[in-house]
Amino acid sequence: MSAVIRLPAEQKYEAELAALARKDEGSRPPGWRLSPRAVATYILGAGKPVDGVAITPKFIGDASLVEVAIATLVSDRALMLVGEPGTAKSWLSEHLCAAISGDSSLIVQGTAGTSEDHIKYSWNYALLLAEGPTEKALVPSPILRAMEAGKFARFEEITRTPAEIQDALISLLSEKQVAVPELARIAAAQRGFNLIATANTRDRGVNEMSAALKRRFNFVTIPVVSDLRQEIEIVTKREAELRSDYQVEPTPPAELVAMLVTMFQELRAGVTKDRKTKVNPPSSVMSTAEAISVLFNSAILAQHFGDGAVGPKELARSLVGAVAKESAEDLKSLREYNETVAKGRDGLWKTFHAEARRILKAS
Amino acid sequence: MSGSSLARVHLFPVRHHSPRSTAMLRAFLERVRPKVVLVEGPCDADPLVDVLVDAKTEPPIAILGYATEGEPRSALWPFAAYSPEWQALRWAAEHEVTARFIDVPVGVSLAHDRASEEHEGEPYEDEGEERGEHEARAEPRFDPHQAAAEARGLRGFEELWEACFEAPAYEPQQFREALLAHAALVREAHPVRWHRARDAFMAARIEAIVAGGEGVDGVDPERIVAVVGAAHAAAFVAGDVDPALLSTLPEARPAATTVIPYSFPRLAAQLGYGAGNRAPQYYQLAHEAGCDFRQATLRALLGFGAELRSRGFAASMADTIEAYRLARALADLRDKPEPGLDEVREACIATLCHGDAGPVDAFLWRGMLGHRVGRVAERIGKNSLQEEFWREVDERALPRDDEPTEVALLLREPRAVETSVFLHRLRVAGVPYASYQGTYKDRAVRRGEVDEAGGVDALGRMRESWMAQWTPSTDIALVERIALGSTLQQVTDQVLGQRLEEATGTADAASVLLEAVVTVCPRPAADAMRACDRLAATDDDLPSLARACMSLSGLVSYGSSRDVLMGGGSKATLDALCRKTFDRAVLRLRPACTGDDDAVAEIPRALQTLHDVALSQPGVDRDVWLRAAAELVEDYSIHPRAAGVATALLYLARHVSEDDVAIYVGQRLSDTLHPQAGAAYLEGFLQINAMVLVKNRAIVETLDAWVCEVEPETFRNILPLLRRVFGALGPTERRTFLENLINARGLGDRAAAAATVITTTDEAVLAEVSDDLDLALDDLDDLL
């Protein structure tokens, strides 16, 4: 794969953001770089160019969800994006931060090992030992940095962090300040500070968050896309962007994308689109994000190992690879699907069925 | 007719259920101070105006127009407190000025509805947006309302309407112009002949009133306000009224009008521009808050918070306030002047419900629709059936809301029996109010079975559970049924009499008899007894006779928890009737059991029924039955299935011994020339009580031997039938059958293995049995 590093949204979409800012007549909440309506336009896309720049849709789906998210942030409340894996929670969070603060990089990644240090601050121990507690020795967390800069911080997968640590956020969010007793000072948030958290419904649920913390957030649930056309649109668009980011040439034909998304939706729902055949859903996540990555992977395979054209063969390989990483059980559901559903269909499905059967036999 | 006076009348366009239209109209009326107020609504409803505006009348209410002759049909014109038409009438009453309806009479609307229904499915140019329940057909063609909404980036017309007409604070004149402009667009997008004809009718009526007709002294048109739907107003303003269209109005059907209570849930169930009202309770709140949608939103959210808390959810006041702030921020972001319904919903989900739409869909949103039920002043409006209904409901404290509520009756108490009679009468009379849920609601639901509401089941019942819900259809039915009688009993009499006239078999007559007993209607009871007597004498239909026997036998043994005087029919007459029907059935036994598969399809059930009656009813001659059945067992000229049924019945009743049964079965199966007959016999035999039969080792051995001996060719032929026979066995029967088979073949060791399987797998079955035992104990408790 090429060595291009993925640019943060605020850089990648710099031109769009700048154009929106130039034409933005709405009033901006303190610390915001765009008005709420311009943020909505940035996320949802605009029908016609703004100041000569086309505004592409970033999130494809129910506009009212995005509006609720933005309205939440306007009213100075922290935002919690909840949903199944791969439904664009992190993606939406990144773009909101990019549009509102011009910085989507102030991230805390929630894990079982996340400690209060990650949320507030820690020390450079060499300096601490040498000079004692000084400003220089203080290592602020991304959240503290966001507070002091009046920007948005992101907290990914918040429900993976231990409950006590989650609760450290309560005072931070309600008082909008962090005490640093070692320096005898209080770091207070500049206006424009806020927090966007994401939580995965497959993890420990948001229900287990303490009531006090819940009260600091508004919640927006991002649904799994169930509309075929809409998911095809998302996958096509996002995969094309990935290919252009990573300079991958082979372009998957539309029929292939439609087949892939149909497969994903059928495996996810446990039943075929015509509702006639039951399918065993695999335990691995059949998310939109996964579909994008399977498709993108097929393109890479075509570029490096194939004849430069993406077809059912590449798709079958990359799909089996993606699903196989979870379990043997999943391979079985894939095999069943291939033999009961894919087998009877025409067009690309025929080749797919043959290819997948070969690969599945081997694995 | 000159168009000039129409142009000089003050036209005020409205949407039918709209707080803003109402507020604007009231302000307009205050300013113009008219002498006459004209309102869109059926002109033959003028006499109802006094009731509509009576201080004791509380919306929601509706004008009900109904046909008085021919096929029953009705139409509704509902009003909420925030309906501008109703407020116009109120204003007129408060200021002691004349108020009149100006739209086509009810009879014309009814005739039109009928005509457009007949054109259902084909393009009919009369279709279109309309008020009242009679429309609400989705239109696939271009929808100007939807188009207007999408042009503003909103999801649908209702959202657009709220954002552009309900929420903004208008001056009446401004509102009038904005609404007229909108209506003009819509009107041009698809003109509808029916509405244009109504335009002509209303215009003519306005002219006539200006000229001093219709019982109104001549008035200066400038002292008249006409309150009409926006599209009509737009037509008048445009001078686009074609008097020639008057002749296209259909001829009026004979009709009358009354006022009935209406309800918020019904109002919310209506669709379309004219009738549409997504959330009556919310609009009521807005109306009460003087069209301050911010306040309505806050009050709605406070209600949600309280409801969530009462259901044990953590929903703090802080969350509620946050929801309110979010709703406002959302409205801002969407460029709406005030939050509306969509914002209420979305804000509630994001805050109070922590992102979960579940509680909103499950119960909160119902609160936005509301439960309010209107009241109609005593002075008129109610016919005698309605009077009776409401009197009974009040006296018996039965539910009077548009919400399903359980009513449990313990039929030991005389009062509960009376209530039961009342509910059964409503059921038989076809007045939708209460539906029977079983003897005990929870249990019926758990078991997924509900016995029949009426019928024999109703006779010996100790308790009844009903789900009662008043809906406007209740009153509508009461109004319509007045044609059948002026008391509920008379209506029930009529309905049962009608059914009796249509009765062709004894069973039909007997079922009318049962209904008459359950509803305590002596006259149809007596008529039904006579009809039974007459029909039984000639009835050849065994299933019908058997069902009649069951009904009559039920009456003989239980009498009923309600003492109906059998109109001259004494207990003795009933006994005699029961005996007579039974004898007739026995007489018809053999012929009924002869014929092909289709002819005897219903026979097994009939035999079972007669058998049950013979064994349980001392009033009939059981020996006659046993002899007749025994003859069937050995009769090879009847359908073998019937013979199989008879064998099983007699065996179960211990009138055929263990040894004999194996012999009978063996004989039937030994006829290798007709294996089909053997299989059909088996089918009848196993149909009765497979469990007991497959427990009989001798029977199982006979079966086994038979199956083994059938020629392969023949076996293939009878396979479908065998499949059906054995496929009908339940899992437990099948296991017992197998166990016996294994024993019969002397496969002892393997049988032991099978036994362990049975004991473990039967645990579930045992659990079920013990459930039933629990229920039986419950029953016992009730009795003690």
Ligand SMILES: Nc1ncnc2c1ncn2[C@@H]1O[C@H](COP(=O)(O)OP(=O)(O)OP(=O)(O)O)[C@@H](O)[C@H]1O
């Ligand atoms: N509705 C959508 N609109 C645009 N892109 C989408 C949509 N759904 C999914 N995607 C794409 O799928 C990917 C989603 O990944 P993302 O990491 O944001 O998901 P997530 O919800 O955070 O998942 P996880 O819970 O596993 O963290 C992104 O590349 C995003 O562009």
Ligand SMILES: [Mg+2]
């Ligand atoms: Mg994520």
